[in-house]
Amino acid sequence: MSRTTLIHAGWILPMADEPLVLRDHVLVLKDAHIEAIVTAEQAQTIVADETLHLPQHVLMPGLVNLHGHSAMTLLRGLADDLALMDWLNNHIWPAEGKHVSDAFVHDGSVLAMAEMLLGGTTTINDMYFYHGAVARAGLKAGMRTFVGCSILEFPTNYAQNSAQYIEKSLAEAQEFTGEELVQFVWAPHAPYTVSDDTFRTVVDLADKHDWLIHCHIHETAFEVESSVSEHGKRPLARLDGLGVLNPRLIAAHMVHTNVEEVALAAERGISVAHNPASNMKLASGCAPIQAMLDAGVNVGLGTDGAASNNKLDMFADMRLGALIAKGFSQNPTDVKAYDVLKMATINGAKALHLGDKIGSLEAGKQADMIAVDLSAIATQPVFDPISHLVYAADRNQVSHVWVNGEAVVQNRVLTRLDQAEILANAEAWQRKIVAA
Numbered sequence: 001m002s003r004t005t006l007i008h009a010g011w012i013l014p015m016a017d018e019p020l021v022l023r024d025h026v027l028v029l030k031d032a033h034i035e036a037i038v039t040a041e042q043a044q045t046i047v048a049d050e051t052l053h054l055p056q057h058v059l060m061p062g063l064v065n066l067h068g069h070s071a072m073t074l075l076r077g078l079a080d081d082l083a084l085m086d087w088l089n090n091h092i093w094p095a096e097g098k099h100v101s102d103a104f105v106h107d108g109s110v111l112a113m114a115e116m117l118l119g120g121t122t123t124i125n126d127m128y129f130y131h132g133a134v135a136r137a138g139l140k141a142g143m144r145t146f147v148g149c150s151i152l153e154f155p156t157n158y159a160q161n162s163a164q165y166i167e168k169s170l171a172e173a174q175e176f177t178g179e180e181l182v183q184f185v186w187a188p189h190a191p192y193t194v195s196d197d198t199f200r201t202v203v204d205l206a207d208k209h210d211w212l213i214h215c216h217i218h219e220t221a222f223e224v225e226s227s228v229s230e231h232g233k234r235p236l237a238r239l240d241g242l243g244v245l246n247p248r249l250i251a252a253h254m255v256h257t258n259v260e261e262v263a264l265a266a267e268r269g270i271s272v273a274h275n276p277a278s279n280m281k282l283a284s285g286c287a288p289i290q291a292m293l294d295a296g297v298n299v300g301l302g303t304d305g306a307a308s309n310n311k312l313d314m315f316a317d318m319r320l321g322a323l324i325a326k327g328f329s330q331n332p333t334d335v336k337a338y339d340v341l342k343m344a345t346i347n348g349a350k351a352l353h354l355g356d357k358i359g360s361l362e363a364g365k366q367a368d369m370i371a372v373d374l375s376a377i378a379t380q381p382v383f384d385p386i387s388h389l390v391y392a393a394d395r396n397q398v399s400h401v402w403v404n405g406e407a408v409v410q411n412r413v414l415t416r417l418d419q420a421e422i423l424a425n426a427e428a429w430q431r432k433i434v435a436a
């Protein structure tokens with residue numbers, strides 16, 4: 001049976017191309033879809049099953065976290081203040097070797113999804129191991145989940161070689177065929193861990209199965225330099241020669257990217273996942289985001305994993321993304337508040353090839369949306385909600401979250417997940433990891 005809910009909001013931010021804020025409007029939610037956005041007067045004639053009044057709130061699209069490793073919440077705070085390769089080689093990869101399993105990935109992903117949903121993130125583009133566990137966590141949480149199937153040349157707890165990563169990924173994906181909230185994605189880890197042959201195979205498989213490709217690219221100066229010495233080419237040029245640069249690709253980081261490479265990214269129609277917090281914390285550098293936007297590259301926003309951020313907080317990262325761009329270029333007009341909101345919503349949706357389904361509030365789109373309560377002291381007075389969402393609000397002001405029309409957070413409480421169980425599981429994993 002169909003159900004209609006009227007949501008009266010103080011402000012509706014549809015995330016149209018140009019900044020637009022609708023004051024005192026009503027969103028008509030019909031099952032999983034947005035039926036219409038109307039004035040309060042027009043809403044009086046609509047028969048609804050339920051009416052929700054959010055007079056102090058902004059209703060806006062759910063946030064799309066374009067790059068993460070959900071299960072790494074269980075490694076949060078284990079290794080800080082290190083550069084990427086030291087962090088990976090000497091801390092994270094050894095810890096993953098000891099602990100990563102199907103159960104670890106499931107519990108870590110649920111913990112991450114609880115944190116993300118409470119903070120207004122409705123979609124995660126993940127990449128990790130034990131993909132069935134990530135998908136199950138997404139379905140349990142009611143979160144839109146892109147399950148990145150990692151591929152590396154070296155053995156991990158999950159697989160022994162690239163062929164086995166691929167074989168296991170395909171088998172795990174089969175179980176979730178037809179699940180609306182779950183999609184599988186190829187995730188070759190990085191140019192320095194994946195061979196030419198494997199990249200070629202990934203491109204073919206992505207075409208064959210109609211999957212996206214998600215890869216860490218140009219994250220550090222070391223990555224670029226080692227590619228030049230090993231392959232005689234910078235990573236992007238190498239990947240272009242292998243056919244990887246196409247509209248299926250979501251390139252995470254792209255920090256060390258020159259003018260020619262920005263132009264190439266635009267020409268090939270790839271999307272970029274900008275991870276400002278992880279790039280700062282691992283001291284990787286500052287990605288040229290304004291140059292990418294100017295060139296027409298589709299740039300979304302990601303948190304990266306909780307072991308390198310260390311929070312899965314898209315509000316914090318929107319703010320940081322806007323601030324570091326200005327500080328780096330000494331140009332205050334770089335990466336404006338609305339640009340960063342687009343990155344966190346519609347651009348992320350476009351990168352995931354869901355631009356016609358989510359990422360903005362429009363009639364006919366799926367209802368992935370959040371309400372942000374601006375009545376807090378820290379967000380008063382309200383001259384411009386766009387400014388507050390980026391520069392003043394924090395994730396704890398997210399009061400309601402809907403995914404596909406379902407309220408998965410209501411008045412700051414998770415409706416599907418048991419918070420006490422999640423906390424107990426996190427503590428049990430901490431004890432296990434400390435004891436190892």
Ligand SMILES: CSC[C@H]1O[C@@H](n2cnc3c(O)ncnc32)[C@H](O)[C@@H]1O
Nearest residue numbers: 069092127128150151187189216305
């Ligand atoms: C293929 S995803 C799983 C793999 O990636 C590692 N990882 C996490 N964060 C980063 C990063 O910023 N750059 C490169 N690799 C990263 C993670 O620990 C897993 O081993």
Ligand SMILES: [Zn+2]
Nearest residue numbers: 216252304305
């Ligand atoms: Zn990453």
